Amino acid sequence: MGKAHEVASTSLPLHGVRVLIVEDDFFIGLELNAILSDAGAVVVGPSQTVASALDLADDRTLSAAILDIRLGDDTVEPVARRLANHKIPFLFYTGQSKLDPVRAAWPECKIVSKPALPAVLTAAVASLLKRQNKAGAANLAS
């Protein structure tokens, strides 16, 4: 799909930020796309399968990612690992309980529970970026 909204302003919270969306449900992916686009982000995806998501995850221009944990019968774990390798911050947008093994495997990772208000999601992605920037700055400083 990859259709960017015409409304773009530098004042938007996610202005120009490339965000990967991995979500197997068409409608939720559509809505996420809309929310992030509304916030000024450039959406990559939404990807509905692990295979396609892994391809997209290799995009080094990505700033962040929103991952659904379960994709059909698969889990998003390989994508999460790939992103972590690329030091791309991500958050889980999921309806899974806390006992879910993937959630347990990434205890540090930010979780946004389904369904969420658009503002919450936007803020969560923004905080990811902020954290990433801090770490990046720290890296640069060192």
Added chain:
Amino acid sequence: MQVTRANEIKDYYDFLRENAEESQALLGDLLISVTTFFRDSDVFEALSRSVIPGLFKDKEANEPIRVWICGCATGEEAYSIAILLLEEAARHDIRPQIQIFGSDLDSRALAIAREGRFPAAIEGDVGEERLRRFFVKEGDHYRIRQEVRDIVLFSVHDVLKDPPFSHLDVISCRNVLIYLDRDLQEQVCATFHYALNPAGFLLLGSSETADHPSGLFRTVDRAVRLYQSTTQAGEKARLVPRLLGSVRVQEQAPHFTRGPGHTAAVGEATLHRRALEKMAPPSVLVDETHRILHLSDNAGRYLLPPGGPLSTPIRKFGDILLRPTRRSEWSSIHSSAPSNLRNAVLSGDVADLARPELKFELRSSLHRVFEQNQSTLSLPILVQFNGHAHRVHLLVRPASEDTSPRHALVMFVEGEAVDEALLSDSRPVTDETVRRLSQELEMTQSRLRTVREDSDAANEELRAANEELQSINEEYRSTAEELETSKEELQSINEELQTVNTELKFKLEAISRTNSDLQNLMAATDIGTLFLDTGLRIKRFTDRVTELFSIKPSDEGRPIADFTHQLEYSELIKDARSVLSELAPIRREIRSRSDRWFEVRLRPYRTVDDRIDGVVVTFIDVTERRKMEEELRQEKRLVDLSREPIFVWDFDGGILEWNRGSEELYGYSRQEALGKKKDRLLGTTVSGSSFEGLKAALLEQGNWAGELQQTTKDGRHLTVESRIELVQMDDRRLVFESTRDITERKQWDERQRLLLGELAHRVKNTLAVIQAIARQTLRSSESNEDFIEQFDGRLAALSRAHSLLVESEWSGASLAALAKQELEPYVPGRPERLHIEGPQIILRPDLATPVGLVLHELATNSTKYGSLSRPAGTVSLSWTLSVGNNPQVLSVVWEERGGPTVKNPKRSGFGSTLIEGSIPGAKVQREFRSKGLFCKIDLPLTRPVDDGKSS
């Protein structure tokens, strides 16, 4: 000899002389104490036939019958004869006093004889009749009855040395003489002859005789060696023979010189001495006591042994006999040959032996020699030799100059024969006075001779009396000894009685204590006990018995069969009899009329000496026990019936109990489980702990409850809820465990938890989908009404798809059903406007929902703009399944007819996005044809291999 290492008899003899102990030992060896009752039965038959009746016949009532058993050893023979005598006495009216002397050298044998206790083996020697009459059985011994014992005296006596018993009727000396040499045998025979009453009997052993010295005994029965004294009643003047004992003191006297005849050497000096001896006057050497020490060859001529009864020659010679050591000497004396006299070693008062004419002169001369040490030559003495008178001078002088030992030599100097007549004639009495004096002298001399003869006779008699007294003394001594022995016996019996008495006292105390114990036991015991005798009469019973039998203490001795009882036990008497006959205990459980139960035990009453003396019946109330047993049985049955596994195991060992519930749950049968270690059999693990930890907790708290993992016989893993209790029973620790299988519940719980998680997830997801649909709908709505209408429609479509999935438990939805549900609401009452056709296809849940939504969008659009907006418009929905492709592809075709001409919409709204993109992996092709909309959706049915270009 070997013991004393003596090589020759002589050495041993010397050793014996010096060593008193050895001589005692030798004596002990030589004394042979072999004897039995009635040894040689024919001897005793002869005795009882030819001797004993005579004894009784001749006796006066107060005259005792006296018998001497010489060498009686352990007394059997003495008792045998005593028995014979007593038997004979029983046949006579008068019962003379019977006295039997048993003598032996061996004091040990006599001790046995005195005790009169003989082993049972004598049964063979003594007839049954006599055994009963004269013996008392004491265990395995027989004791001679007191009646017999009283008439027998035993004493230590040496027939060779000690004076004999006297006035005997019978002497039995069997198998004693064979151990003596001939000389001693003759001495003993003489002794016996002396000891016997006139015509008394002597019994000897089978190889012994009383023929020597001859004339003392005559043979009565040679076969049994029975002899009778030749002395007739009324004969007197018997002399006791010399005994070895009386001369012992002289044994050490110096040996006498032997006659020259024994000297082989013949020198001139000897020749001279012989000539002298032959020529010299006959002489006699005497010692201080006037005993003849030696006679010259021809001195016998002047000796004339005094006269006496011819039947007692030995006594006469015995009187002068010192040592009859050799047979030759004995015979020489016996033959009285003067030529042989010199060879005899003689002793005796020479004055007694000398011819009467010489006696007086000889005695006075000897006296003078020894008193005054003066030689004397007597005046001629007329001595009659063979009717001729000879003048004989006696020359008596000391034999040597030495003062001690003093011997005197008596020489007889004989003149020519003198004619007596000539003598008297040639010497006529010249003087009357002398004649008268001479006559007077002769008278006096003859009176003197008479007096002397009288004196001699009196002397002889006195001696005999003395000897007799000595015998009597001996007898008294024996009696005293016997009395002493009896006294000792009495003392020891007394001692024994005292011991027995003390023992009895102790026993009595013990018995009374036992009795009081028994009384207390009977009173205290709660068990009914009934003692019956062999006739089943009541002997004793405890109080509890009275509750069952109507008996009182006064009923003791009455038969138990006479009493009624409370038991349903009619065989009581029969059982009791059977116990008495079979001696096997009987045990029964019997109910009483009051509905109580008793265990009745009957067992034989055994006395301490193992005799059966009745029956002991015990009644034990077992009502409680039976009740408990019954309860226990019920409980066991319950446990067994229970479906719950219940089992018991030893804390330190294996499984002890295993009910049916356990068998069912774990698959192990009772036999398989018993004895096995519980944790190993069931592979028990404890979640969060260990089996050892469980055991430790058990020890600490006594019980434990919780979940355990266990494995069944067929390998299933179970989770059980277990309750365990540790119970200390005596020295064992038993563990009671009951478990409940909660495996399924556990699995359910888990499934439920998963389901709940899934539900939460799905609800959240669905909410997120609805949220997205709402927002997307809102974005493309022109008004609120428009939003509500579109959103309601989409929500309803979503709901219908979910309904179908729920019906199939979320396994999938039939495409036909889905299409009908989604589309029919748009053609209310006119189903013919819809044409649905295709093979049966079940859509996966993740496909069913979007497909439903897409069909809803198509139908909505058609109602607004397409064929369904016209009354005659129709919709056809058909699908096919591609064949051979992998994955299979479902092709769904939507075709509208009879509607207005449709155009491609200017703006692509949410509806279009939904139709084209919402079905994952599907390819959607839409054509706005003049006849109406044509839409084809190609859908891979298995999850497509994602090529990464899904968009």
